[in-house]
Amino acid sequence: MLLALxxxxxxxxxxxxxxxxxxxxxxxxxxxxxxxxxxxxxxKNILQGRNISPKDITDAVIASVVPNIMHALVTGIERYLCVKPMIIDSNTETGIKKITYNPGQIGTDRIVDAAGALSKYDGPLIVIDFGTATTYDLILEDHSFAAGITAPGIQISAMALWRDAAQLPEIEIKKPDHILAKETISSMQAGLVYGQIGQTEYIIKKMKEEAQIDNIKVVATGGLGRIIAQSTDYIDFYDKELTMIGLLAIFQMNKKEL
Structure with a gap:
């Protein structure tokens, strides 16, 4: 079995x-x-809680945008699961060609999402990840990573509201029934969620206009992405497993080199 992180x-x-x-x-x-x-x-406890023996984990693959956690994570996997994980970095074969001005600055998470999207949906694609940041990436039919946009994620925006505005409370992020809110909590929810929907639709529209490519499919992933995907016709597919599928695809591509 493969553990993908x-x-x-x-x-x-x-x-x-x-x-x-x-x-x-x-x-x-x-x-x-x-x-x-x-x-x-x-x-080990999580695996055992799902009735999976840690001994059944034969491989592991990691993509990370947080360098300072990697030593403890890799050591923990090696020590307790007895496998040496594959670390995806700029030298890993991913099947994605980078044609931006600074290809080394593209996060591995975005490359992994692109690999997952291409393995399921083919290009050209706009891949959106609603994570800590909301990222929008243009992937061409020849598997080229052509452009990317980065915006604050919904959670970051929400935290800024209740951290920097003394009278605004911490709230659950969900879509209210109406945008015309009549009290504080639903007014914040409306601004956060409907604002993200508007941003998403506008960025997708502008990306398609500038790319001038027909039949671009839009694929979204990320924890809060389902809320947005269910609220707009601009997103064709929501796939919560997209990043994991990308990790598997890249692992299989490089397994022969281990």
Whole structure:
């Protein structure tokens, strides 16, 4: 079995693969400092809680945008699961050609999402990840990463509201029934969610206009992406497993080199 981990700024999102079948997915908070032993024990307990023996994990693959967690994470996996994980970096074969001005600055999470989208939907694509940041990436039919847009994520915007405005409370992020809110909580929810919908639709529209490419499919992923995808016709597919599928595709591409 393969343990796939996507280390983001907020969560480590993980999946267990048996071949190409996902047996389960789980999340661990990234911002909580943990030692290698704590991470290793936590992973073993999660696996056992899903009736998976840690001994059945034969491989692991990691994509990360948080360098300072990597030593503890890799050591924990090696020590408690007894496998050496593949680390996806700028030298890893991903099947994605980078044609931006600074290809080395493209985050591995975005490349992994692109690989996952191409393996399921083919190009050309706009791939949107509603994570800590909301990212919009243009992937061409020849698997080229052509352009990307980065915006604050919904959670970042929400935290800014209740951190910097003394009288605004911490709220659940969900779409209210109406945009014409009559009290504080639904007014914040309306601004956050409807604002994200408007941003999403406008950016997709402008990307398509400037790209001048017909039949661009729009694929979204990310924790809060379902709320947005259900609220607009501009997104063709919402795929919560997209990043995990990308990790699997890149692992399979490079497995022969291990």
């Amino acid at each position: 996507d280390v983001g700024n907020t969560n480590i999102t993980s999946a267990i693969f048996d071949g190409e079948k996902i047996l389960g997915m789980f999340r661990i908070t990234t911002k909580t400092p943990r030692t290698a032993d704590e991470i290793g024990v936590l992973l």
